[in-house]
Amino acid sequence: MGNTAPDTHCSRRDCRATADWALVWNNPKIHTPDRRKVWVACDEHREYLANFLDMRGFLRETVPMAEFEG
Template sequence: MIDLLGGALPREACSRAGCTADASWRIDWRNPRIHTGDRFKTWLACDEHVDYLRDFLAAREFPLTVKPVDSLQPGEAAS
């Protein structure tokens, strides 16, 4: 990723426990029982764990979207 001044932004690690690989994907999700419709959480995933994390959330019927991690806005971090 490149910031607005042309410098490289630091890469974030995958959200899977114990994984230190660079994230390639962002998974935006919410638990409708506790999150309002405008509040989403974001997990980051490497290529190896994106399916695992997506399936974990989908099995609980949480609304989610999967996008490339490059869609994070400057200054936006995973929650």
Template sequence: MNLVDMLGSSPAEATPEAICARRGCRQAAVVRLLWNNPRIHTPERRKVWLACPEHAPWLSAYLSERELLRSTEEMAP
């Protein structure tokens, strides 16, 4: 018996669903927005915001206007 079995949950139940980073949104995320702030992060460091289809353009524009967005990746289904 492993630790997950002892706790009474399966691995699927133990992993939370990826949700959108927009305040108040609880939709499933489909996009990863990778960003960093060059004033405080090293060039190779990437922070990640997850976004649903509705909020991905808004979050992307927010980061782009501040010159923080480095790349956008689709999440695997």
């Protein structure tokens, strides 16, 4: 696995800020347990996106982009 490009933009709709966080998630109803999907977030939208995923039971971890290998 390689590092994500440094110019990755936040996954929040209409946000063009550089992403500082990787939100790793999985929907257990449709994904196998080892499958991981990733949304990326800027500092401003990290909590919003993490809460959205966590309320659904999807969020697995939040990792700084500098440490993320995906």
